[in-house]
Amino acid sequence: MSSTGAPDRRGRIGLVPARFGEGMVGGAEIVLAEMGRRLRDRGWDVEVLTTCALDHFGWENVLPAGESVEQGLAVRRFPAVFDDDAERGWLNHAVATGQPLGLVEQQRWMNANMRSPEMYHHLLDHGDEYRALVFAPYMFWPAYAGSQLLPDKSVLLACLHDEPAAYLDLFAPVLSGIAGLLFMTEPEHELAHRVSPKLAPHSVVGCGVEIPESYDAAGFKERYGLPDRFVLYAGRREGAKGWEDMLAAFGRAVEGGLPLSLVTFGSGEVHPPASLEGKVFDLGFLPDAERDNAFAAAEVYIQSSRYEAFSRTVMEAWLAGTPVIANGGSDVVRWHCERSGAGLVYDDEAEFVECLRLVAEAPELARRLAKGGRDYVLEHYTWEQMLDGVEKGLVEWTTAP
Amino acid sequence: MDDGAVTAPRERVLMISPYPPVRDGIASYALQTVRALRREGLDVEVLSPGPSAAHHHLDLRGPRGALALAKRIRDYDRVIVQFHPDFFYTEPGRAKARMVESAALMVPFALARRLEVVVHEIDGRFGDPRRPDGQVARRLWHLPESIKVHTASERDAFIADFGVDPAKVELIAHGADFRPHTHLDRAAARASLDIEPDAFVFLAIGFVQPSKGFDRAVEAFDGLAVAGARLDVVGSVRTDEPDMVRYASDLVELAEGVDGATVHLGYVSDELFDRWIVAADVVVLPYRAIWSSGVMERAALFDRPVIATRVGGLAEQAAARADVRLVDDDAELRAAMIERLPLEHVPATASWTEEVLPEGGDLRTGLQERVRERASTRPSLTRSGAAGTRAGSASSAAEVAQRSAPLRRLPYLGPPDTNHGRRSVRLVKRVLRKATAFQVDPLLARVNELQAATIRALEAEARAAQVREVETRGVEARDGRGAEAAGS
Structure with a gap:
């Protein structure tokens, strides 16, 4: 961007995560929030449009609707609507398991989950006041409904995973008919081409990762009363992230003598099996600094999810010098591991256990494995690189007022 | 700050309609109206039959739905209903159910402070005054303060069918609140849809269902795929009912046998819908039945010419548009499509002076073959198959055409001529024509369909025979070479 001078930053950018605020867990939403702060610092007029909810299970409206300034950003919140819907259960199951659904059922599925009519009507009434609307991730209702309402202004930080939902007809116009798509990795980009033969204008912009100034591994263990040697899992503890299967496999490994x-x-929620009594430490939500310390204190970081568009936590582990054990079903994380050389992947429980045994029995080897990780992150995933790509897309795909 | 001014409360409006992000023509229509009303400063809320971006949702069908609606309707100064029988009746086809449900619907209609109903579709027989359900329907339709329709014929029919005060039934412009959903120009739209920049594109778009008659467009396009001309049928099946699904699969099968015709089944967003229209050269509306067409309005929005069948209120809708060609039957539809093919897309045949006929042999046979071969590169009203691509060699196209020639010679069978020099005879003929049309027209259509189908079958068989012959020759040649090699 610098070679052609400063980009034209006129016009308001609306960032539209389904959730935003302290205590919210969600990779895409966190990236969007940080992107907003940094775009503002570069001179853009940024506003966050989001719901009053922080939790994506119950979508309870825990924050007040209306305008505020949060984390230095102008925020406009709208109520989330999450009715009791008798269909939601079976539709969610059908989508998650890839059962064939007609278009009518796909639309019912989308509308049976969280909606925000107030947000939709704000965009209907005030869409002209925005130069661009940046949505993330692709699967939530605001991204779907908002991008279809104002396709010319819509940019999607896709966060696409190789999951059955991605292949629904419903999302075809989202991937093909909006102003632009932002991808974080090449495997995600390749997946998008497999899912949609004709993509909207798009660009692989990477993802920025915060670089901690220092770590306090020993202090972290002491403050939380943790054992000396542990593996770490961070993020959403739910089936979609492979948490339950991983926990069960870890339990069996411990039963087999894993120290x-x-x-x-x-x-x-964390529901460890009886065999793991006293071996699982749930710390709930951690402040940023302690989160970084947790990565540094761990023997290894486990990424059990098959559905990753980028995987910030893997980067945070590598920045802290910690190796990674990852589910090989994720093209993205496998690609990171192969390129960095700083992580192992497993394709079944036996391989998972072997990876854990390596960490337990040869910790020095595991630490050596992690060596290239930090340089990999620093070389490829800085905020400056990502923001350059995002700004280039915004300038090319949207029109300044 | 209090300057003493009293601000009048904003008028509260309830729009009752399907609503995005559900993909539906009426939903898109309602959204555009909501946008316009909110921009006027009105406080508009939306109630939809299912969950959507609407503020409220309620299953409106049956007495329970009507009574639930009645509880809410007094909260608003004005209520606008986008009416389609499917939204309010559990079984629109059953008179008894309709009577009960019309009676229930009278409750919210009567309670509304100011009720406007935009009628998108209704069967006039529902208002038959000789039947109890018709009597109730007539009472129901006396309740709205205003009823809005899109064409004059709809207005006349509605007044006659339901006996309502003509002063209450207003005409509104179908596309009054329409806004474009895409900013792409034709080149960009085509690139995004993988359409060659110089292709000539006929487009039939909308929900794939028998009443839309997309099969008629595919049939009419048979043989018109000349030098890049193509027909794209784009849409999704509105419901999962077996009849609809079967129609869609039959349509795909039909298009597979017609060169240049493609059915794109799948979800069509508003943006994609407009992108297809921008990419098209001509929009084809081969409907069998419809009240009025939103597609015609969207085509007008982007200045795309339209070919439409003369059904429902399309003729009146077309009267307000610059470039709409109305057709009365399949033959006219095909003729209109041929007329639209730009001359540069029809490959010019060389001058006959440049024809080099083989020496010796029967000159007439040679010329006849060349006539057929040359003719096969041009579209016609009766010819089937891909023009210009019928067969691989100069003579094979002629052979194929020869097989279907006796059938192609038969003229298209139209309705009996009602013209006559004497006015009284002409009048009698027309009366008879009208009286017998319900029996005669299906027979005519079937005869013409049989003719076209037989031509297709004969030519397909002739082409297959040619392919078999070529393959047999190839096998014989290989066998011959093999035998020679073995012998040497």
Whole structure:
């Protein structure tokens, strides 16, 4: 961007995550929030349009509707509507398991989950006041409904995963008919081409990762009363992220003599099996600094999710010098591991256990494995690189007022 | 700050309609109206039959739906209903159910402070005064303060069918609040849809269902795929009912046999809908039945010419548009499509002076073959198959055409001529024509369909025979070479 001078930053950018605020867990939403702050610092007029909810299970409206300034950003909140819907259960199940659904059922599925009519009508009434609307991730109602209402202004930070929902007809116009798409990795970009033969204008912009100034691994263990050697899992503790399967496999490994504990933080409930009694430490939601310390203190970070568009937590582990064990079903994380050389992947429980045993039995080897991780992150995933790409897309795909 | 001024409360409006992000023509229509009303400063809320971006949702069908609606309707100064029988009746086709449900619907209609109903579709027989359900329907339709329709014929029919005060039934412009959903120009739209820049594109778009008659467009296009001309049928099946699904699969099968015709089944967003229209050269509306067409309005929005069948209120809707060609039957539809093919897309045949006929042999046979071969590159009203691509060699196209020639010679069968020099005879003929049309027209259509189908079948068989012959020759040649090699 610098070679052609400053980009034309006129016009308001609306960032539209389904959730925003302290205590919210969600990779895409966190990236969008940080992107907003940094775009503002570069001179853009940024406003966050979001719901009053922080939790994506119950969508309870815990924050007041209306305008405010939060984390230095102008925020406009709208109530989330999450009715009791008898159909939601089976429709969610049908979509998650890839059952064939007609278009009518797909639309019912989308509308059976969280909606925000007030947000929709704000966009209907005031869409002309925005130069661009940046949505993320693709699967939530605001991204779907908003991008279809104002396609010319809509840019989607796709956060696409290779999951059955991505292939629904419903999302075809979202991927093909809006102003632009932002991808964070090449595997995500390739997946998008597989899902939609004709993509909207798009660009791989990477993703920015915060670089902590220092770590306090020992202090972290002491403050939280943790054992010396543990593996770490961070983020959403739910089936879609492979949490339950991983926890069960970890339990069986411990029963087999694995001398490691499991520390976890994030959202969702933790239900460890009886065999893991006293071996699982749920820290709930951690402040940013302690989150970084957790990565540094862990023997290894486990990424059990098959559905990753980028995986910030893997980057945070590598920045802290910690190796990664990841589900090989995720093209994105496998790609990161292969390129950085700083992580192992597993394709079944036996491989998972072997990875854990390596960490337990040869910790020095595991630390050596992690060596290239930090340089990999610093080389590829800085905010400056990402913001340059995002600004280029905004300038090319949208029109300044 | 209090300057003493009293601000009048904003008028509260309730719009009752399907609503985005559900993809539906009436939903898109309602959205555009809501946008316009809110921009006028009105406080508009939307109630939809199912969950959507609407503020409220309620299953409106049946007495329970009507009574639930009645509880809410007094909260608003004005209520606008986008009416389609499917939204309010559980079984629109059953008179008894209709009577009960019309009676229930009278409650919210009577309670509304100011009620406007935009009628998108209704069967006039529902208002038959000789039947109890018709009597109730007539009472129901006396309740709205205003009833809005899109064409004059709809207005006349509605007044006659339901006996309502003509002063209450207003005409509104179908596309009054329409806004474009895409900013792409034709080149960009085509690039995004993988359409060649110089292709000539006929487009039939909308919900794929028998009443839309997309099969008629595919049939009419048979043989018109000349030098890049194409027909794209774009849309989704509105419901999962077996009849609809079967129609869609039959349509796909039909298009597979017609060169240049493609059915794009799948979700069509508003943006994609407009992008297809921008990419098209001509929009084809081969409807069998419709009240009025939103597609015609969207085509007008982007200045795209339209070919439409003369059904429902399309003729009146077309009267307000610059470039709409109305057709009365399939033959006219095909003729209109041929007329639209730009000359540069029809490959010019060389001058006959440049024809080099083989020496010797029967000159007439040679010429006849060339006539057929040359003719096969041009579209006609009766010819089937891909013009210009019928067969691989100069003579094979002629052979194929020869097989279907006796059938192609038969003229298209139209309705009996009602013209006569004497006015009284002409009048009698027309009366008879009108009286017998319900019996005669299906027979005529079937005869013409049989003719076209037989031509297609014969030519397909002739082409297949040619392919078999070529393959047999190839096998014989290989066998011959093999035998020679073995012998040497």
